[in-house]
Amino acid sequence: MPAGPIAPPIAPLTQMMAEYSDPSQCPVRNVLDQLGDKWSVLIITALAHRPYRFGELKREISDISQRMLTQTLRDLQADGLIERTVFPTTPPSVEYKLSPMGRSFLVPLSAMVDWAFEHFPAIREARQEFAKAA
Amino acid sequence: MPAGPIAPPIAPLTQMMAEYSDPSQCPVRNVLDQLGDKWSVLIITALAHRPYRFGELKREISDISQRMLTQTLRDLQADGLIERTVFPTTPPSVEYKLSPMGRSFLVPLSAMVDWAFEHFPAIREARQEFAKAA
DNA sequence: CAGCATCCAGGCTGATACTG
DNA sequence: CAGTATCAGCCTGGATGCTG
Numbered sequence: 001m002p003a004g005p006i007a008p009p010i011a012p013l014t015q016m017m018a019e020y021s022d023p024s025q026c027p028v029r030n031v032l033d034q035l036g037d038k039w040s041v042l043i044i045t046a047l048a049h050r051p052y053r054f055g056e057l058k059r060e061i062s063d064i065s066q067r068m069l070t071q072t073l074r075d076l077q078a079d080g081l082i083e084r085t086v087f088p089t090t091p092p093s094v095e096y097k098l099s100p101m102g103r104s105f106l107v108p109l110s111a112m113v114d115w116a117f118e119h120f121p122a123i124r125e126a127r128q129e130f131a132k133a134a
Numbered sequence: 135m136p137a138g139p140i141a142p143p144i145a146p147l148t149q150m151m152a153e154y155s156d157p158s159q160c161p162v163r164n165v166l167d168q169l170g171d172k173w174s175v176l177i178i179t180a181l182a183h184r185p186y187r188f189g190e191l192k193r194e195i196s197d198i199s200q201r202m203l204t205q206t207l208r209d210l211q212a213d214g215l216i217e218r219t220v221f222p223t224t225p226p227s228v229e230y231k232l233s234p235m236g237r238s239f240l241v242p243l244s245a246m247v248d249w250a251f252e253h254f255p256a257i258r259e260a261r262q263e264f265a266k267a268a
Numbered sequence: 269c270a271g272c273a274t275c276c277a278g279g280c281t282g283a284t285a286c287t288g
Numbered sequence: 289c290a291g292t293a294t295c296a297g298c299c300t301g302g303a304t305g306c307t308g
Contacts, residue, residue: 027247027250027251027253027254027257028175028246028247028250028251030250030254030257031246031249031250031254031257032169032170032175032246032250033170035166035169035170035246036166036167036169036170036171037170037280038280038281041162041166053289053290054289054290054291055289055290058290065281065282065283066282066290066291066292067281067282067283067291067292067293068280068281068282070290070291070292071281077264078260078261078264078265079257079260079261080256080257080259080260080261080263080264086290089289090289091288091289091290092288092289092290092291093289093290094289094290094291101253101256101257101260104249104253105249105253107245107249108242108245108246108248108249109246111241111242111245111246112162112165112166112169112242112243112245112246113161113162114242115165115238115239115241115242116161116162116164116165116166117161117162119161119235119238119239120161120164120165122214122235123161123164123165123213123214123235125214126212126213126214126235127212127213127214129214130211130212130214131212171300171301172300172301187269187270188269188270188271189269189270192270199301199302199303200270200271200272200302200303201271201272201301201302201303202300202301202302204270204271204272205301220270223269224269225269225270225308226269226270226271226308227269227270228269228270228271
């Protein structure tokens with residue numbers, strides 16, 4: 001069985017495969033479900049720069065609805081990726097920032113982002129080619 | 135502006151942010167939309183080992199429906215991540231395998247998988263903590 | 269064996285209106 | 289300012305039955 005160019009990555013992938021049977025128990029499923037949603041990555045990306053208040057985020061990610069912003073922030077907080085701090089001023093102010101774990105997530109995320117930028121032209125070409133063939 | 139522990143990743147993330155306005159034009163959106171779906175990663179993972187035939191994949195990923203398998207395979211093929219080869223035997227046989235680009239994708243994917251495995255315990259804890267607080 | 273067409277339920281998502 | 293609540297549309301995704 002020739003190893004091919006990328007032997008190392010396969011080990012964890014195999015492990016994932018073994019554990020996927022119950023999606024709720026699969027670490028990768030759990031992470032990708034979060035990533036896959038429409039807004040998590042954008043929020044994490046914004047928070048990679050600096051802490052934001054709710055309204056600031058709303059403006060930064062202009063086309064997110066208030067509901068989705070609230071919901072996604074809560075989910076990210078529940079997973080421990082971001083920290084929420086309430087300042088009991090009047091009017092109240094709430095700050096969101098990446099937790100240490102959230103910051104550590106930027107590493108694999110940026111690897112994905114790099115790959116996406118590098119290969120997106122090829123993907124676009126492939127899609128056009130595929131559409132033409134059909 | 136202190137750089138913090140992970141300065142490098144932020145650059146591409148910023149770039150992503152700048153281009154996200156039109157989701158269909160955002161490389162990251164495009165890639166993550168594919169990743170985010172329920173089956174792509176599992177299929178890519180399976181194909182990381184060796185080429186598979188349709189029925190083999192169906193059995194390997196036992197709880198995928200035929201429809202979703204067909205559809206996901208087609209999407210991945212359209213993006214140029216996998217290659218489809220038809221052997222005109224009777225009965226027909228179709229083989230799926232990762233393209234070179236598909237194999238290159240294993241690198242960032244495995245980074246995500248590694249991160250997921252490493253931090254999943256902490257995420258589970260955070261969720262329980264969060265649920266308790268609420 | 270591999271794949272398509274149809275039907276259908278459920279969840280995601282946004283718009284809107286209201287609260288502390 | 290920072291949310292919550294309710295409602296309605298859409299689209300994903302599964303089950304079933306049929307074709308080459």
